[in-house]
Amino acid sequence: MTRPYNILFLCTGNSARSILGEALATTLSHGRFIGYSAGSQPKLFVHPIALKLAREMGYPLELLRSKTWDEFGRQDAPHMDFIITVCDSAAGEECPYWPGHPATAHWGFMDPAAVDGSEHDMWDAFRKVEMGLRNRIELLIDLPVEKLDHLQIKDELHAIHHRFNSE
Template identity: 65%
Template structure:
């Protein structure tokens, strides 16, 4: 029986918006049952201010930082149970070999940091990405993970990634 929190790593390329928002959401909504982390294949080195603001408003008060996925592929790094890519670039990249062969899924979300028009347009893009990620994280935390086998969990996680696809 799994007694510790399930460790989840959200991956993106820059680790500045979508993956850090998913990390914050799961750490708040997972209520200790899940421990979320985020990283990027080519981290930008900074978290987008609107992403950090949304995380704070949701009750996440730990420091968010942009970091490389290499941090999680080293000896002594937390063992990951699930790895979820949230950007299409990261989904297509060659990932490190993760110890323990975690369950993987792709939850593609349009990049709000790519919106460079007005402040209102940027905020709307971040809020839209936040809403999509929140819906998916809520579905994840409602899964009876403890009662499902690996194949069922993988199918459920991949199905969650299809939620909100019609809205694009």
Template identity: 50%
Template sequence: MTDRVFNVLFLCTGNSARSVIAESLLNVLGEGRFRAYSAGSHPSGAVQPMAAELAAKIGYDASQLRSKSWDEFAGDGAPPMDLVVTVCDNAAGEACPLWLGSPTTAHWGVDDPAAVVGNEESRRRAYLQAFTVLRRRVELLVALPIDQLDQLAAQQQIRAIGQVTP
């Protein structure tokens, strides 16, 4: 076991719901082994209140969440990433910037709870569903002996996590 901290960037288009939920989950469940960030290709500029509420419920300081551009993680001074995970199909199909550190990449597509239209109950259900899928995947990531895997093995296992549903 190593004391190394793995930097993980979760990407989505708007960086308002799925990617910020994943960021908060990994920062809590990773127990210091991981440092998670999130960003968007076209950030909305605001975190969805239900996403922030779910982050707070697991003990994450939701005031740390903000909707930001992936450009913050592509330039000089950005932390080098070990892993970059897209959580929406749109971001997965876009041409991403070059990331410092030659990270492993994976796609963990999750339905967008922010796109659900309807009453508050149906919207909350959509957020809880996205949260549940992302939590299971983050739990699997945290359980991996990532520091003992070569990059190809890590990439295969991390990409396979994107196929898991609770």
């Protein structure tokens, strides 16, 4: 196996969707991918339901924190191979410069933390986002990334998302 691929999930608040992406990419890939997450305007806390779901996945909770995406634009930051925005507002913002020109895509999901309802409704919303991300990440993990060029990878990232949006 080559080195692990680094994947950064971006959202505005970095408290729910991007956190789930980080945990899922790392736990599902068994070392092939290392997930990271960040936000353009981080809330500085991780949503309690996202923490519980990450714990269920076996992801080390001490690695989870809400942080700014500026951390990943620094020279000493891990090199990112993939950057996925998971909320529409982050996708529309001007992102920092990402060294190495990683493959990018938008996999938009509604914000489960914004659900105004019962605890059951919130859990349903979080589970829906978790399953949507899980389905896409599993397809990404199955790609022969090492055999694809940059443009092919970008096309595949977009195709993965559109596969589920057209169903």
